[in-house]
Amino acid sequence: MSATAGQAADGVKSLADRFGIEPGMVVMEMGYDDDVDQDLRDALTDRAGELVDEDTDEVVDAVLLWYRDGDGDLFEMLVETLGPLAGNGVVWLLTPKAGRDGHVEPSEVTELAPTAGLQQTSTVNAGKDWTAARLVVPRGSRKK
Numbered sequence: 543m544s545a546t547a548g549q550a551a552d553g554v555k556s557l558a559d560r561f562g563i564e565p566g567m568v569v570m571e572m573g574y575d576d577d578v579d580q581d582l583r584d585a586l587t588d589r590a591g592e593l594v595d596e597d598t599d600e601v602v603d604a605v606l607l608w609y610r611d612g613d614g615d616l617f618e619m620l621v622e623t624l625g626p627l628a629g630n631g632v633v634w635l636l637t638p639k640a641g642r643d644g645h646v647e648p649s650e651v652t653e654l655a656p657t658a659g660l661q662q663t664s665t666v667n668a669g670k671d672w673t674a675a676r677l678v679v680p681r682g683s684r685k686k
Contacts, residue, residue, distance in 0.1 A: 557582050558589035560666050561634060561674070563604060565589060570626060572596045572619065573608035577644075578636075579669035602626045605633045608672075610644025616651075620658035624679070633660060633677040634668075642671050651675050 563569060563586050571583075571593040586606070587593060594600060605623040609616055623633045635655075637646040648665075655662050660677040668674035 557585035557668070561586060561604070562632065563589045566591075567603040568594060568598075568600050569604045569606060570594050570596060570598055570600075570602040570623075571606045571608070572623070573610075573613060573636075575608065575610075577610075577671075578608050579672050582636075582669050582672070596622070598626060600626065601628050603628050603631050605631070606636060607633060608636045609646060610638055611646050612644060616646070617654050617658055620654060620660060620677070624659060627679070629679070631679075635675040635677055636668055636672045637675070639671055639673050648675075 567590045569586060569590045572595075574595075583593070593606070594602065605627060607619060607623060609619060613619075620633070620635070627633065635651060637651070638644045652662060655675075655677050659679060661680045662675050662677055664676045666674050666676070
């Protein structure tokens with residue numbers, strides 16, 4: 543039995559599919575540390591190629607922002623993601639799940655995202671210890 547394109551053999555959407563990552567996309571990663579979900583990183587790298595870091599000069603299609611409570615000013619980090627982000631790009635804010643060290647209350651994301659110029663559209667399970675909030679620039683605010 544073969545999997546259809548973009549689907550895992552068991553019929554469940556792969557991590558790369560859940561994140562909307564396609565071959566050839568430029569994906570920037572911020573906040574990397576030794577506690578990130580390596581399976582997620584591997585899935586995204588397998589699909590898109592090497593992840594670029596925040597010093598890139600490229601326009602990026604997606605940003606993976608690993609953020610833990612205490613990592614600094616979340617508002618400033620969200621604003622920083624906007625500079626290299628393509629007009630139709632997406633920011634994935636990855637935070638530790640409830641009960642894990644560094645957990646961020648969902649209400650904090652809900653409050654800060656609009657102030658930073660982003661709109662939360664969904665949340666996905668990003669692995670054993672991480673949750674990901676999908677953030678986009680609202681349609682009326684997108685770069686041309």
